[in-house]
Amino acid sequence: MSQPKIRGIDMSSIKSISTVEVEPAWTTRYEIDFTVAGAETSWDAKAAGNTATQNIGGVTWEVRDVGNASQILLDGDGLKITPTGGDMAYNGSLVLSGARIFCKMSASSALPIYKDIGYGQAIAVQCVVESSQDVAADNDGYGISLVDTSDAAPSILADRYYDSAATNRFANLQGASYEDKVAGSQMKFYEIVYTNGAMYCNAATGNELLAPMTATGFRAAGSTLTDANVDPTSNALDPRNAIFMIYGFRRTSSTNFTPTFKKFRVLTMGISGSI
Secondary structure, three states, X not given: OOOOEEOOEEHHHOOOOOOOOOOOOOEEEEEEEHXXXXXXXXXXXXXXXXOOEEEEOOEEEEEEOHHHEEEEEEEOOEEEEEEOXXXXXXXXXXXXXXXXXXXXXXXXXXXXXXXXXOOOOEEEEEEEEEOOOOOOXXXXXXXXXXXXXOOOOOEEEEEEEEOOOEEEEEEEOOOOOEEEEEEOOOOOEEEEEEEOOEEEEEEEOOOOOOXXXXXXXXXXXXXXXXXXXXXXXXXXXXXXXXEEEEEEEEXXXXXXXXXXXXXXXXXXXXXXXXX
């Protein structure tokens, strides 16, 4: 069957109604396979100590709270964290003391991910993580976080977390903090998506990175905005200050577990410098 035409134009070849071509929705700014990077150059981050840095795939990573882990090691297995203490919680004030390594979108980093990020651009951060031992005691957990430490902006967590049962958790840990925990299967893919006050968490049991917003194993959503605060630049995360954390923590339990992070990716959507 032939395609319809309007005034002689083949409509099947039209990319957009206007004269502006539609850009691809998401752009990958950084993607790393930790198993490959670790096989090429190992990094004993615990031995290197707090504030130590490492170039991993062209981006600067930093380590914190090495005293709350017996192991923070990048090798051919991936990035392994064996927590012995610490927390990732909000108890009247932000508590980020779990053993963690992190990289930055643009600010104050020798090798940032994407220095031209604009305020209006959306961010997706994803990881693939495996742990042979699931969390099994209250306040044990591991996962990823998207943080802006500059003001009252949210600190968004997507993780495996134990609270009377093994759950998958979405949490906003600043300002009017809240969390959504659902007991269920141990996920391997975790994702946080943020845009102008809207926050999303998605997870799946598969061990591959997925297109943003397509995972269906666990889904949660939240917002920093209210009817009295509709300005997305107020009490919101500034993508230019974004910090991406990979972590493990074990507040008081004696459970031994080692999450091994296999893959990590950061994507953006929107025009550079947009508001």
